[in-house]
Amino acid sequence: MDQNTTNSTEGPCGLSEMPARTFFISVYSLVFLASLALNSIAIYVYFCKSTSQSSITIYLKNLVIADFFVCLCLILRIVKYASTSVEIQRIYCIFGAPASYLNMYSSILFMGYIAANRYMRIVRPLETRMLQTVRSTRYICIVTWTFLLCFNVVYIAVFFGSVFLSVLVSLILFYWGNVQRLRQAQRTMPENPGDTKLSKSKRNMRVLVAVFCVCFVPYHMVRLPHVFISPLLHDCTTAQAFYIIKELTVLLAVLNACLDPLIYFFFCKTFRARLNLQRFQQRNQ
16 A cells, blocks of 8 residues: 555665564454454355345445455565565555555445445435335446446545545434434334334444544545655654554554454344344344
8 A cells, every 4th residue: 555665665764674564564464364254254144145135235245345355455465564575565566555445445435335325224215215226236336346446547645535535424424314313203203113223223323433433534644644744754763653653544444354344243134143143133133
């Protein structure tokens, strides 16, 4: 994910001199193993065991695919940290960085689609029924992957920053809309059994927003300043400290591949059932 990685390894402020290099190798290795195990289970459940074909399931399947490829991209990232070879850094810049960006922003978009789907089902169930069909959902997923692949050929920081901000604002608005709908239902029909469903939807949206903010907000708060400020830094200590801060936010972004199974658990009844989590399944039905 670092366009200046190759250049940074050649000067006196290169990665080979950074004391945090071993730390990142160890942590990324742990994240890789955890995300590989969790997403392998998710792939097995969704693609080998599940027969459900709903709009939310299709979005979750695509999120699983994106997370799994984020996990695979970690291999190149670990190798990049483990090696001081300029050629390895170039290989990462050519293949690893674009693939990481593609899968990170596909995860962001599919999380936004999931939030929008929940919002439409709760707040506008009749007006948006066409957008919730299996067929339309598949088209949306195909267009999304095609769109990201096309723009990934030439990376545009402003474009990806706009995607993040759009999804973040949408998540907040969808969550707020669900909360308002729940309050309205509680005022008009305090004993309505549907309140349980609305409460679960509110909880699910809270989990989605929390995972999104923890993983992606810090990265985007640091990424753009790093792009514009790092070329102006000539002091090695300051440059390395700024780089480490940026890398820590990248680590949080990659951690999304480990936290997304929380979304699968809360949003998908089939996922809970296939894992034989009967007690949790009954509680969340």
